Amino acid sequence: MTAKHDWDREVVQKVVEEHQCKPGALLPVLHGVQDALGYIPEDAVTVIAGGLNLSRAEVHGVISFYHFFRTSPPARHMVQVCRAEACQSMKANDLVSHIKNRLGLDFHEIDESGTFGLEPVYCLGNCSCAPAIMIDRDEIYGRMTEEKFDSLVMRIKGDGNEH
Ligand code: FES
Numbered sequence: 001m002t003a004k005h006d007w008d009r010e011v012v013q014k015v016v017e018e019h020q021c022k023p024g025a026l027l028p029v030l031h032g033v034q035d036a037l038g039y040i041p042e043d044a045v046t047v048i049a050g051g052l053n054l055s056r057a058e059v060h061g062v063i064s065f066y067h068f069f070r071t072s073p074p075a076r077h078m079v080q081v082c083r084a085e086a087c088q089s090m091k092a093n094d095l096v097s098h099i100k101n102r103l104g105l106d107f108h109e110i111d112e113s114g115t116f117g118l119e120p121v122y123c124l125g126n127c128s129c130a131p132a133i134m135i136d137r138d139e140i141y142g143r144m145t146e147e148k149f150d151s152l153v154m155r156i157k158g159d160g161n162e163h
């Protein structure tokens with residue numbers, strides 16, 4: 001696997017240099033670093049603060065204000081379960097309980113091996129096929145059932161030699 005999750009000073013410096021002369025550079029820099037590394041490592045905050053002439057506290061303040069920003073490496077497979085109304089009305093609560101049990105995770109957690117993470121989302125635009133989930137932020141699955149979810153997990157584990 002590439003060093004996607006590793007702290008990479010050069011990548012962060014490059015992102016900072018691309019934006020540092022623009023007003024309001026902090027948010028584009030944070031997005032750029034997260035896009036490049038998958039998260040914003042603690043040590044990157046020093047580089048970002050230095051490059052943008054901000055304090056570390058200012059950078060931390062923005063990172064913690066926006067839940068979108070991650071400060072730890074993401075799971076290899078992120079499972080997002082819709083918690084909005086149309087899915088709720090199609091027994092999404094039962095599905096959520098099953099998914100939590102199956103993965104051994106609560107929302108906003110990642111398993112110890114870093115294989116699966118679990119997050120709530122609020123409408124995937126797939127309401128007519130509720131309940132819906134998304135995996136790896138690009139594949140939406142509708143009319144999800146406990147059985148279908150279990151086979152997806154088995155397939156992912158099989159494909160990636162995950163254990
Ligand atoms: S409410 Fe779940 S996809 Fe829209």
